Amino acid sequence: MRTVYLETFGCQMNELDSELVRGHLESLGYRFTEDPAAASILLYNTCSVRELAENKAYSRLGLAGVRKKKGEELLVGVLGCMAERDGVDMLRRHPQVDLLCGPGELDKLPNLIDNATRTAAISGFNRGEVDGRVALAGNTSRRSAALSASEDDLESLDLARAFDPEQSAGKARSAYVRITRGCNKFCTYCVVPYTRGAEVHRPPDGIIEECRRLAEAGVLEVTLLGQTVNHYRYTHGIAVTVDGVERPQVGPGLKAFRNEVIDDPATTTFARLLSRIHDEVPELARIRFLTSYPRDFGDDVLDAMATRPRICRYLHLPVQSGSNRILKLMNRGYTVEEYLDFVDRVLEKLPDACIAGDLIVGFPTETDEDFEETRTLMQRVPFKNNFIFKYSPRPGTVAIDRFPDDVPDEVKRARNNDLLALQAEVGARVHASWVGRETEVLVERITERSSAPAVSAADGRIRLGSGLSVSPGPNAATPTRPVQVSGRTPGDLITVFDAPDRSTAESLIGSIVRVRIEGSGPLLLRGVSV
Structure with missing residues (x-):
């Protein structure tokens, strides 16, 4: 069996996808190596949200192309968001790529590898024929329809995972568990809704079973993952097979979330899911989750965190900007005042909660006044840390077509460095408050x-x-x-x-x-x- 090198770029969702891909391929007999030079199959799980991650992936593809030109028999696969966004155009621009697999189709990867291997061995195979080398979901994904979501084989991929405590990632006894896929927010700077599709929520029983299996394998801490994790909501009885098995289902629209408490036994909300995992899998010492959407975070979730001690009092709450004008251009769906009101609710119910954030500097048309408003917000919120990024126009986003990238790069760098220094001051105060405890x-x-x-x-x-x-x-x-x-x-x-x-x-x-x-x-x- 051939040897695989798998490299991951981007977010925690990609890290989990890679873990599941590795487990699936290992169960079929593939061997993995940490040395790309020792592999005959190179797989790159890519990210299209950040320019740096994308550039690294292109660099790896360039190196693979050099090896192929020297006559090495390599199979090169691009997985994840870049594959989904660029589609077959990537095969035309990078002929060294043998297969593409979007994040919604990773269950098809073994068949893609087998097909690419067989077709490459055929004398006279025309590399211009791309159909057999591509599995993409696309914006009109089969995962986006209610019936198609219920036929999702990715649920089996999640449930079939194997946790290896001897691998470096497993020695800390921590694991990711996906509860939703996709995103319905359509922030103007972000490509995720187009590459990962609409929100699809897993059945709660499947999530709890996965957590239970991980705990039995030695996991002490799970982190529940979703692009907007607090939007998890599963209505029972809608997506059910003829055998009575619940399947993934498309999530409700944005109007369904207004911080109200859902008192309906036929609906599992995010708060109820957290409570069930805590109560039904007591072997788990810690339960985390990320990333949260600030506007639709109900008090029922905060109450669950306050009353169940093994749910970690940590919240990742991306704010992106302290300017209401910029937030509107970003299509974030909330104001600075709403964000601060939520932070106050968090600290009232969970006084020892730790808060992390995300910020973008240099978004199109950002003025000095907008930037100062961001600095004011940072001084107001006790962020333990902030992930601070310079805006870069990303292909496939609304912003790249709608707004000129008019903030000079030197201004972006200066603002980025300014916020990093300010965050160091804020973070120092937050960390100092723990001394003596x-x-x-x-x-x-x-x-x-x-x-x-x-x-x-x-x-x-x-x-x-x-x-x-x-x-x-x-x-x-x-x-x-x-x-x-x-x-x-x-x-x-x-x-x-x-x-x-x-x-x-x-x-x-x-x-x-x-x-x-x-x-x-x-x-x-x-x-x-x-």
Whole structure:
């Protein structure tokens, strides 16, 4: 069986897609390698939201093309959002690409690989024929129709996943679980609704079963994923097979979400889903979710978080701009005042909640006044961190056609750096508020930064010369040195502390440790285990 190299660009949804693809292909006998030079199949799971991620993917395709020109027998596949957005045009512009597979069709990937392998072996095969090398959902996706969504084989792909705690991604005992696919928001700067299609929600029983299987495999923490995760809503009895099995269904329109509490046993809301996972899978120590849409986040979700201790009090709440004028041009659907009202509700119900955000600087027509309003908002909200990006026009978005990219790049860079410095100040205050408190840390990795052992000049083992060295005595044990480990609190605050030695540090990875916080920085807590 051939060897596969799989590289992932972009968001957590892509990371989960790649995990599922790898598990599916491994179950069919494919071997995976971390070295692209050792692989005969190169798969790139791509992102079209950020220009940097896209440029990296194009660079990889260029390198693959060079290898093919040298005569190597390679199969090159482009997965994800770039495949969906560019479609067969990518095959024309990049002839080294053998197959395309959009994010809504990953269940077809093994057949695509098999078909591309067979057709490439046929003498005289015309690479201009693209039909057999493409599986795309498109804006008019079969996933967008209610009946077609119920026939979604991607549900089987999610449920059939295999969690391997020995792989590097699994050692921290954390896993992603998808609850929705697609997006209905159509922000003018974003291509996701066009590449991932309309919102489709998984049946709650399938989600809970996946969480249960992950817990049985050793997972301590799951992160529920959705482009707008709090829009999850499943109406029972609509998408059901003849055998009575519930299937994925298209989500309701935006008018269905007005922060009201749904008192209907036939509907599973996001709050009810969180509560069920918490109550029915007690083996899970932590339940997270992202990303949240600020306007439609109901108090019922906050109440579930407040009353169920294993639901992490962490919210990723992208705001994008502090200017109402810019928010309207972005088609975000809320005002600064509505965003701040929501933040106040969060902190009233969850005083120890940690909040992260997203911001875009240099959106078309952004003025100095607009930018100052963004700075004011940042000073008002206790963001633990912000993901800050310079606007870049993305192919396939509304903004690229509707608005000229009229903010000079040097202005974008200056504003970006200004917000990064401001966020460092805000983040430092948030992190400092945890000093003196105790919290639980899920250890993820060894940082390789260690505290140096204390050595006295009066130590008889010291030798003087061109440098200073320590000579162990004849009966002396080899001195050990503390090894620093890093993990995250329930509020997603990165925390470091020392283990007494490397063996202990390695044993702590994937465990939850009680830590007393003794110091902090803009992005970091420092503590000691208790």
